[in-house]
Amino acid sequence: MNTVIAFVIIFGALVFFHELGHLIFAKRAGILCREFAIGFGPKVFSFKKGETVYTIRLLPLGGFVRMAGEDPEMIDVKPGQLVGLLFDKNGKVNKIIVNHKDEYPEAKVIEVERADLEHELYIEGYERDHEQLERFELSEPAYFVMNREEIQIAPYHRQFASKTLGQRTMAIFAGPLMNFILAFIIFVAIGMLQGYPVNKPIIGELTNNGSAMKAGLQQHDVVLSINGQSVSTWTDVVEIIRNNPEKELLFKVKRNNEILDIAVTPEAKEVQGETIGLIGVYGPMEKSFFGAFKQGAIETYYWTKEIIVGLGHLLTGQFSFDMLSGPVGIAVSTHKVAQSGVYYLMKWGAILSINLGIINLLPIPALDGGRLTFFAIEALRGKPIDRQKEGLVHFIGFALLMLLMLVVTWNDIQKFFL
Known part of the structure; x- marks a missing residue:
């Protein structure tokens, strides 16, 4: 049950912020937004504020903002009526x-x-x-x-099609943009609450029964040298420890203005066919607003790059189809991450948010990226593509996406439960 709740909260938050981006910029452009929905299928809960009905629907697998003019009007009056x-x-x-x-x-x-x-x-x-x-x-x-x-x-001037190309583009692009902003905010929050890593030669948290704790090292000890070799960064400390498994190392540390010599013997561990040394310590962490802000930007850039590279490997065949995950796979992964603690869960949510933003920007019909592609063609042609033809392309794209979702979901079920 906790897994389901964690999945619904995380995925619901990602969808909420994505659709909120669409809603904010559509309203700024003067578009009549009829409905803001989280989920698909039958309505579970709804209320109306201003012009918009806000709904939560049964299936928590996405959401939408229904803008006037995107679909044929539901009601019309005809002669003789x-x-x-x-x-x-x-x-x-x-x-x-x-x-x-x-x-x-x-x-x-x-x-x-x-x-x-x-x-x-x-x-x-x-x-x-x-x-x-x-x-x-x-x-x-x-x-x-x-x-x-x-x-x-909805008069024409309140419909989506009546707006300038720039306004329509921003109303669509704002959804994925909000996913990147949400990820950045989460990473900043983690930096503010937990701290962010710094490359200083300072002992961070110690693991229970690790070599460092047994030898007498303490958190916040400043490492001056190891075996007489001066160190100036945490990278220097890690490199010396990794290269000396089961060899005694003499740490010279500063603790409360006192210089201490402490002998530590790294434990040997096999990692990807290589034997390395570990002493059971984490790197140093600091807390500050500007540092967390910078770390948030670094993390957002890093994971954006990693996901794009992963997609590139998928297109070139270096990435197996079996490694793709749908809602079931994400739910299972969320359960595993949640067991590691709230900060890991927050980071997982940020990574999923970036992933959602990038996937939606792909030039695939029915996704935001597909619609943005049509806008780009419109900018080059100087006039929009016929709405019926564009709608048919998006409909076919949506059907293929649903088929892919079913295949990936079945693959997840076989992988995790069969």
Whole structure:
């Protein structure tokens, strides 16, 4: 159960920040965002704030921001249709009653002749037993009321397609960008809470029953020399210890303004076919805001580079398909990491966030990178690609991604449970 909770919290946080990036920049561009969802499938919980419905859905495998204009509008009015109209104090239509009109006795019922609910924002029609055509202007905002639920009408200037190429690009790119920002924040938080490694010749934490503890070394001892050889960095200390398994080393250390000589014999350990020396100590750690900030940037850059290199190996065949993991594999790995402690779990979450950001930037249809690729083509052509053709490409891409997800998930199940 703890594994499930840890997985849901971590993955939910990554998806939340990713979709939050989309939401923030879409709203900044003036796009009507109908829904902000974490998960897919049936709604578990929802509430509405402003123009947007915020929902948590049953399957915690992703999320989305539903922007007006990205999909065909759910409701439309056609000539000959009977609708009810409710008006604001300025005499403009603010609600169009699509059904259950008898529940709104104050509504003016008309037979629609024509309507433009995107550009000119009007509706024309005839009242019952009246031959005169009437024209009614729509207010902003205005709503459809269907099955007693209000759905905001999206004029063209509130739709995704109406925005500049730069605004649309930023609204899509902001999702992966937030994943990198989240990873950076997590790494900084780890640096502030746990500390960050520094390359100074100072003894860090000691492991129980290690050679260093048995010999009398203590945390915060400053190493001046080993076997008479001066050291100035932690790298120097590690190199001497690794190169001298089962050989006594004389540490000269400074402790509380006192110089001490302590003999330590590194234990021998086989690592990847090489015998090295270990004394059971960790490197020194420090805590400061600016140091943690710098470490956060270093860690974010390092893991971004490592993941990109790994993807490159996958494309060149140097990376086995069996090494790919889906939700099941990530959940199993999360369980193992969680057993190592909260800081390891935080670091794992940061790495997953970077991974999510990079994967979403790949030029694959249905992913953010695929949409950004279409924007790049639009910039080169000077006009957008036909929306139906682009939608078909994204639909096929989504279907293939779901197929890949099923294959990877089955592979995970076989690997971990069968």
